[in-house]
Every structure is written in structure tokens, then in C-alpha cells.
Amino acid sequence: MGEAKRRRKAFETGLITSPYNNESTNKKSEQVELLKDLEEFATISRLEQKIQKQKFESLCESLERITEKTPVEVIALELFKMSLMDKNDVNSFNRSPFLSNIEKTRKLGEELNQAGGLDLMRAVGTMVPAYDQRELDYAWNGIGGWLA
Numbered sequence: 001m002g003e004a005k006r007r008r009k010a011f012e013t014g015l016i017t018s019p020y021n022n023e024s025t026n027k028k029s030e031q032v033e034l035l036k037d038l039e040e041f042a043t044i045s046r047l048e049q050k051i052q053k054q055k056f057e058s059l060c061e062s063l064e065r066i067t068e069k070t071p072v073e074v075i076a077l078e079l080f081k082m083s084l085m086d087k088n089d090v091n092s093f094n095r096s097p098f099l100s101n102i103e104k105t106r107k108l109g110e111e112l113n114q115a116g117g118l119d120l121m122r123a124v125g126t127m128v129p130a131y132d133q134r135e136l137d138y139a140w141n142g143i144g145g146w147l148a
Contacts, residue, residue: 049090049091052129053090056080056083056084056129057084059080060081063076063077063080071115072112072115072116072120072124075111075112076124076127078108079105079124080127082098082104083097083098083129083132086132090131096135098132098136098138099135099139102139105136105139105140106140109121109139109143110144113143118145118146121146125137
């Protein structure tokens with residue numbers, strides 16, 4: 001491709017702009033700034049998720065060390081382990097810690113419902129990492145008034 005064609009293509013894609021068209025220049029620079037902001041947000045979001053996962057792993061380790069667990073602690077720990085055992089990235093479409101094992105997840109939800117009703121289910125459900133809570137909502141839908 002010749003130099004003139006490269007410059008024209010760069011101009012058309014917004015890599016360079018005409019010095020005579022300030023509106024186009026401003027619009028392109030706004031778009032570039034927006035893309036930079038979105039990229040920064042995605043990076044921060046991934047970092048926050050990594051930190052949340054590390055805190056969550058620490059919580060699970062602490063629960064594991066408790067020798068005499070209440071039935072609710074046993075159920076919570078089981079749900080936490082299910083979340084941790086899913087090795088897919090937290091942003092992956094393949095991530096499915098609860099729906100991939102729906103029978104066990106629903107059984108644990110029913111046990112929580114019997115032990116303390118919807119309030120206890122909510123309390124344990126909110127301890128699950130945020131990136132897996134929506135899936136838990138779907139898995140527990142219809143148990144003791146739980147609505148996804």
C-alpha cells in the first residue's frame with residue numbers, strides 16, 4: 001500500500017484527522033478518551049474481583065479451621081467451595097459453579113430454608129462472591145419464596 005493510501009486509511013479510521021475540521025477532531029478525541037476510561041474501568045474491575053476472590057479464599061480457609069461447625073456453617077462452606085472449585089475466570093461465560101451442580105445447590109438452599117427461612121438464605125447468599133450471586137439466585141429460584 002502506498003503512502004497516500006495509508007494516510008487516507010488512517011484519516012478515515014480516525015487515526016489522524018484533518019486540521020481543518022475541529023468538530024471531527026474533538027469527537028475522535030472524545031471517543032479515544034472514552035475508550036481509555038472503559039479500559040481503565042475494566043482493569044480496575046478485574047483487580048477488584050481478584051481481591052474479592054483472595055478475601056473469599058481466606059474466609060473459606062478460616063471456616064475450614066473451625067472444628068465444630070453448625071449446620072449452617074457446613075452449608076455455607078459447601079457453597080463457598082463450589083464457587084472456589086470453578087476454575088473458570090470470574091468473567092468467563094463458562095463459569096457455572098452452582099447451575100452445573102443444580103441438585104446439590106438446591107438441596108443446600110432447601111436446608112437453609114428449613115433452618116432459618118428466607119432471611120438465612122439471604123444472609124448466606126450474600127456471602128457468596130458477587131460474581132457468582134446471580135447464578136445462585138437462579139439455582140435457588142422458588143425455594144421458600146426465593147425469587148431470581
